[in-house]
Amino acid sequence: MTTQPADTAPDQVARLLALVPYLLARGEVRLDDAAAHFGTDAAQIERDLRLLFMTGLSPGLPGDLIEVDLDALEGDRMIRVDNADYLARPVRFSPAEATALVVALRTMADSAPEGAADVIERTLAKLEEAAGADGEDLLRLHVLPTPLEASAVVPVLESAIAHGRQVEITYYVPSRDQESRRTVDPRGLARVEDLLYLDAWCHTAQGDRAFRVDRIVTARELDTEVADKGARPRDLTGGWFTDAETTTVTLRLAPPARWVIEYYQVTDQRPGPHGTIDVDLEVASEQWAQSLLFRLAPHAMLLAPADYADTFRATAREALSLYEGDGVDSTRTPQDHPHTTE
Template sequence: MNDDTGAATRQAASGAKDQVARLLTLVPYLHAREAVRLDEAADALGVAPQQLLKDLKVLLMCGLPGGYPDDLIDVDLDALEPGGDGVIRVSNADYLARPLRLTPTEASAVIVALRALRNGAGADTRTVVDRALAKLEAAAAEAGAARIDPGLGGADVDTAILARRLQEAAEAHRQVRLTYFVPARDEESARVVDPRGVVTGQGYSYLDAFCHSADAPRLFRLDRISAAEVLDSPVSTEPEPPRDLSEGLFAGSSETTVTTLLLAPAARWVVDYYPVERVRPTGEGPHADWEVDLVVADERWLTRLLLRLAPHAQVVVPHEFTDTFLAEATRTLGLYEHLT
């Protein structure tokens, strides 16, 4: 293909894309009016009258599936020819006013297409797509349709919708009741929070909020929130902007402790599963131990982690964490002694 042919092909593709966009605007415009002059419509739509006439000739080939004359939109082209009154009249398009009804297959196709569109869209477009997805999936569920497999992007869509709701609650200064999974205790808990905003750090989205159960500010990972109810009650704490996570989840916090663990090869999975500050091999080769620095906000969480890792991990610093772990390990072993 030479340069001239390639340029012509690209120009034709661009022209077809522009025409589809014009038709999508033209159809609802004409449907809202029984009759409108060609020059008036062209001026309102921002196109030349000659171009609008070409678009109307394409509109003649659009309509319901089947392609029979009664299925297609009818445009009175005679009125637009020289000698006519120049008024656009569209008929056989009453179905445009009826609510759109999709079969399960059609709904699946639209949902998949919207999710694909969302992956490459900007923030403003994602907001519109998220609303459309939420309505479409809710309607499909009410109709008894099988839940559509969300694929790789389904969880992202659900998280985006949740993030929007929580951010709106924060901006409205309204409390939220959360059902939240706590990995450290392997359980779900219900709590009321005063939301401050949704933030992102280390690849995850979090709700920064004041938790009334803990009586302190907390970060809640959105993918661990199974339910969120925006309440009518206003927040009872002083509204504050959400924290900046650009330097880490616990940067500058006085409630955290940097802890160094010595991990044997069997315990190295900790590095992949939990956020760590630094990793230092203590020797060469695949069997060397690793010293790992991680930020600990709850000593009880660290104790439970060490019990899972025993005997493949130990605390290097601070030493008081070692004492706590040994006391808990002794107590746990004592429970087993009573069973024998």
């Protein structure tokens, strides 16, 4: 009996980078076909996909993550991914990014083994050729405004912030593939890593929101003034959420769900009964907490707050009721049996 050779971390990263464009180009692919294409087994591709749906664009909020249709994967053994179109396009480097790559590659070239040194030299030559400058000129390039900062919506937002007026925006939500029109009170623009965000009070959602500017399709400054002229922009750079806008959620995690501790910022953790662990997370949306719990089911239980738990039970029972008559017991929810591994 032949066994697959042990998979290394570099092997998996390389496969993941090739896997997404391969899937996007085909729409959907059978699990076994994808395994054959990449010279591995179906179990390994499934592990890759379960890692993939926890990755995406920074800063990694739910709308930024790659979406994998787990129902299709587990039911029909079909692979479908979404919200990853940026990996299907050729990489375009800004001058700053190209410069950083050149500096890093030159540093590596000094100590790289002979085979790797040749690859580094060829890569350097391609970067310098693409930049239209020799290496020394490339290192002296100034950082130019990105297309995002030069986009038409930014001046509109800046003007509305300066004048204390409301803005009507059309905002694209990739997780639902929908555009929504909403009126917001803009407070400020903030750069978080490589992305620009609008900090605002959203009258549609009746709450504080941070909108990714590259997902604002249109923006129109209104004549109406913002509700609170003294409102100051939040500091989004030091952390996404402040105490004023979050709720502490307590989850009880069985062993298969402990990846939450590694993936999300947990404020506290304590041993629970029967090998479980209780964790506290700060969340800014009840809907997001419910979405996470559905992903973890049946290996997690929502302990607090009580109203979140009640809403989740009602939502889960409503979902299960759709399967009545198919042998599913709709009186039990994932909340009722979270520890199937015991």
